[in-house]
Amino acid sequence: MAAVALVQGASRGLGLEFCKQILLNKSPACVIATCRNPENAVELLNLAAQHPGKVTVLKLDVNREDDISSAAEKVKRSFGTLDLIINSSAMLHPSGKGETSLRDVSAQGVISTLTTNTVGPLVVAKYFAPLLQKGAGLFGQQPPEKAKQHSGIIVNMTAKVGSIGDNALGGWYSYRMSKAALNMATRNLSIELGRSRLRVVCVSMHPGTVDTELSRPYHRNMPKERLFSTQHSVHCLLGIIDTLNIDKTGKAYNWDGSELPW
Template sequence: MAAPVVLVQGASRGLGLQFCRHILTRRAAAVVIATCRSPEDAAELRVLTAQHAGRITVLRMDVNREDDVRRAAHTVRDTVTRIDLLLNAAATLPAEGGRERRPGGGRLREGETSLRDVTAEGVISTLTTNAVGPLLVGKYFSGLLQKGGGGFGQQPAERARQHSGIMVNITAKVGSIGDNGLGGWYSYRMSKAALNMATRNLSIELGRSRPKVVCVSVHPGTVDTDLSRPYHKNVPKDKLFSAEVSVNHLMSIVDALNMEKTGKAYNWDGTELPW
């Protein structure tokens, strides 16, 4: 069997970067296509590239720009014939007044805790990165996913191949409408709820292909990353995961996926989350 191909969208930091590390160290045969908005600033990705020469390619792709996604997909199609696992990991977290929270951007107060903090600019920016971006990635890379299927998910030997590639969207528990009992965090909740709907839609359309593509949303838990670190003051230490621990849990979920599990959202421990 040919080496599994994994595309990680949003690979320069946080969970995306750790997915790259995990796959390169735990899946000896796998090759990784790591995409991010600014490869020239992705120092840790350059380190991985040096450590795993020939197994990781870093590619520029800003999911806020459809032309960028389209161009990246053309480049990838010229390089590989399939994608076995696609991980949509990039995200933005709104801060006070709807401003965008990015690493190194200074200390900002907790975002959109009430309606007065909401701005149109903040909502649109968050929705674009967290929901529209992954949907566009699905649009332009689905053809390669339909040709994938090696190395990830359950593929019972006694039956015909159940699925081809796997698409995993990183959601958040706060995006669950059924679980929302506190309110606040308007644009972030809305963006992750929209991402969950995109996952559901993708699972239906790509579930009709031959072979079928598995599409799921997964909640990584509360992870100690640059993006969310300012909001951890009330999180118990045993509920705060390192990126490594979170990705270990999420990859266990990926390895257990099959067509019976497509179109759903899962918590880091494998339990199903309500929409």
């Protein structure tokens, strides 16, 4: 039986790397790769061509509920089930820079960031959770007790700056708020999707500071040893996913496997 993983935000950065490493390390596996503009996703389309029959590329703009609903219907018809969802797409701010003070805050900037980083992943869960509940639990660890088994996993990509308890510097209002709210969504999902017989593990994960477009404006003062490649970060995160079970649901994890305070 082939594992089926859906990566939301798969055209670049962490999302694209998740697709690559799942195909390489989780055999047999099928990857459903979604992004806003598939026709412009050259690297993703090349990856699909290199793995015929194993990669399905779908249009999904996380800001449009009708896109999410339509993609879920297509996955239901073609696969009927899912084992893993990774909500990967995110934005720092519409301007590309986090707000350094209150005077930089705008209502539209906050709304846009929350829509992409928080509302989008939650609506993805709404439409795709029924397919996870039909999954075979082919990602993570299945304990011997049948009562504790899970059918699927949702991973929401969070950030350490979204931790309220860890925030000592302030700033970045929109991004911090969006990730803190995403963590609350993860917690809520873990409770609701953990009640039924076919339970879904729901976690948030912090990938570290990764060399992607989102964080690139802030690399100047970052020590090299703390700046990760997408390959290293995703390798670490998939290692954590391999250890997940229903007892670990509803939590946030750092790239090194340590628990991140809310």
